[in-house]
Amino acid sequence: MKELFILVVVTVFTLVTYYLVEPFAHSQMHKHVESxxxxxxxxxxxxxxxxxxxxxxxxxxxxxxxxxxxxxxxxxxxxxxxxxxxxxxxxxxxxxxxxxxxxxxxxxxxxxxxxxxxxxxxxxxxxxxxxxxxxxxxxxxxxxxxxxxxxxxxxxxxxxxxxxxxxxxxxxxxxxxxxxxxxxxxxxxxxxxxxxxxxxxxxxxxxxxxxxxxxxxxxxxxxxxxxxxxxxxxxxxxxxxxxxxxxxxxxxxxxxxxxxxxxxxxxxxxxxxxxxxxxxxxxxxxxKRHKREEIGKYVMIYIIIFAIFAILWKKEVWRDLH
Amino acid sequence: MAHFTKATSLHDWLNQRLGIDTLNRVLATEYWIPKNINFLWAMGMILAITFGLLLISGIFLLMYYQPNIDLAFDSVNYTIMQEVGYGWLWRHVHGVAASVVFLIIYIHMFTGIYYGSYKKGREMIWISGMLLFVAFSAEAFSGYMLPWGQMSYWAGMVITNLFSMGGLHLDGLVEWIRGDYVPAQAFLNRFFMLHVLLIPLAIIGLIGLHFGALRIPHVNNQDGEEIDFDAEAKKYLAGDKANSKVIRFMNDFLAKDMMVVGIFLILFFYLVFYHYDFAMDPVNFDPANGLKTPTHIYPEWYFLWSYEILRPFSTNVGLIAFAFAQVIFFLLPFLDRSPNAVPASRRGLFKYWFWAMLIDMIILTAMGKVPPEGIFSAIGFYAAITFIGLWIALPFITKFEKKV
Known part of the structure; x- marks a missing residue:
């Protein structure tokens, strides 16, 4: 629970910073013209x-x-x-x-x-x-x-x-x-x-x-x-x-x-x-935009499977430690 | 000379010559880490992995990049991005990793500050970490010059100008750094050398120092508890893993690290493929043009807070404030006078200092990017004053902190 709370804090500060330096800053720097x-x-x-x-x-x-x-x-x-x-x-x-x-x-x-x-x-x-x-x-x-x-x-x-x-x-x-x-x-x-x-x-x-x-x-x-x-x-x-x-x-x-x-x-x-x-x-x-999207899909699938295995490995290793 | 016997296996052969069993024990299986940690303790591993990604992608980019002011832009945007197989992938990985690595560095730094991991024998961990921060900053800046786009050129112009030291007018120094009156071929060549050789060497050396600095004081834990590592290790080795306060680096700590790394990589590759613009500024996709100053010149997001400390003041005062911001973090272990090496939440006024510093730096970061006009100018000015004020206040508020 505590870790989840820490994750929320880190995520919120990261997103606020992102919002300020990207969408907000650009909205201040560039004129928006509607098509x-x-x-x-x-x-x-x-x-x-x-x-x-x-x-x-x-x-x-x-x-x-x-x-x-x-x-x-x-x-x-x-x-x-x-x-x-x-x-x-x-x-x-x-x-x-x-x-x-x-x-x-x-x-x-x-x-x-x-x-x-x-x-x-x-x-x-x-x-x-x-x-x-x-x-x-x-x-x-x-x-x-x-x-x-x-x-x-x-x-x-x-x-x-x-x-x-x-x-x-x-x-x-x-x-x-x-x-x-x-x-x-x-x-x-x-x-x-x-x-x-x-x-x-x-x-x-x-x-x-x-x-x-x-x-x-x-x-x-x-x-x-x-x-x-x-x-x-x-x-x-x-x-x-x-x-x-x-x-x-x-x-x-x-x-x-x-x-x-x-x-x-x-x-x-x-x-x-x-x-x-x-x-x-x-x-x-x-x-290479089409290639980027195509490869992107496969890499995301690969990395999600990797993360699942990593989580399972952690659970296995830490079973004895608690 | 040592006595060698006929090897019974490849492992034995290597073990007699390299002592791999001992190495494995000292570096991995009996390198003890506290058990009471959270996912923030995995930032070091994420940084190591991200540095690895930068190094590998950088090697591929290096094979096609041309450090020549007439060819650099096209070698990046055409040769690498469009002609070379998967060149676009390596460049996006490199560009996004260069930005994300700073996010993780900042999380890593603020974790250290929050948990007091720079105190009581851990000063060298902090100082070597700050040296790494400086080296990474130099690496990021020199790398940003290489595509020779508009932002490369003008950032190079603005930052090298700082070395004229305002009122001191050390224009000769600026010319010496550039090797020319303006950023040109000599400038690009030397920043290329710095980026691909000298600074990476320094970073690798500093990573060694940073790891080495951890060895004697050990990794901190999330309650700032002083642990008798020898006694706890004995308990662990005797089989009482559940009650021991320490875990092995490998596999115990590594398993948790890799779990966090796995989740981090999902975010990382999402950014690489679907959301890369934040790390690859559109302005830098215009080729460098010394006769055409971009409307807005701003550094990458991770330099914005220190840029904003420079900006709201007059030239000389700004430079002094900027220099102050560059070195002050190094002094943190000595400015913090409190005897407590515990989380900020248990440290009286320091708790407020921590959150104020974090929020102030985010405000500085935001104001460093927007045009310095009107309200933004005022906010930036007060945030810069607050930054300096917080550091001046630090020794006083920590000196009177009660011992917990």
Missing amino acids: EGFTYKDLPALTKKGDATRGKDLVMGAGACAGCHSIEVAGLPAPMDPVTAAQSYGVNPPDLSNAGVVFDAKFLAALIKNPAHALMLEHKYNEKSGKSYPMPQFYGAGGDMDQEVADMVAYLQSIAVPQEKLTPNMAFETACGRCHAVHYPYALDGEIHAPWTQIGEKPTFKHKQDELAFETKVLDYQDALTKYLGTLPPDLSMYIRSRGEHYIKTFMEDPQAYLKGTAMPRVGVTAEAADKVIEHLENVGDS
């Missing part, structure tokens, strides 16, 4: 039903998207290579092949109408600063603008891969990959992927010269990006451990909530795509 579940409540809902065929004409024609964006699934190549694009616009405009599945429809519509507003970058691009966001606003193609925007969104959704085919690396590359590098290789479906740079996966080179040429391109791209954003966005290799899922998700949802004035735009992904991005970061920074 809105990627609903983008501040953006207006789509009122019109889009038509993909009309949308295609707009995207390729009057919408002028293809002037800057590639759409590889539609056979439309990029007008410029990534480095030149970044030197012209600050960042390489994304390929739109999977924009319709990665980004939220409301967000896409708002982005087409007013990019700086949808991206939450109005603190940077406004009348006072005299700067305008590199992507121009869409002022309509002569008809009902809401209808036209809905049509373009419908087209982007129609060409994107279906939700279930969106892989973690596709989501990451479309949503984050033009600003953030990830310098750890990773495995996906049994295939090893090379480190990710802002201009794509690093290829394997036969000649050192070619490798250096590629690295020079990456540096040129990063220089342009740094000039555009004020700082080079961090490599995300270990972000799943350094920031964790909650922080990354809420940061993608609203970067300004954590870092007022940051140049990082709202990403505008759907909840499902956000999960894929997280999965990608886990594949890169915490690839």
